[in-house]
Amino acid sequence: MLLRDSEYKGAATYDKVIEWANESSSCDPHGYRSEFLELVGKAMEF
Secondary structure, eight states, rough: TTTOGGGGGGTHHHHHHHHHHSSSOOTTTTOOOHHHHHHHHHHHHH
């Protein structure tokens, strides 16, 4: 929704997405959360 600037994104921001991801459980055995956070960081650059 953020990438498309959707009207349904509400008050969501990339910073908030990072905050939510970091608040989730710390177990990330396959590195999916780390990869997701990396992609969010790249999206913030645009």
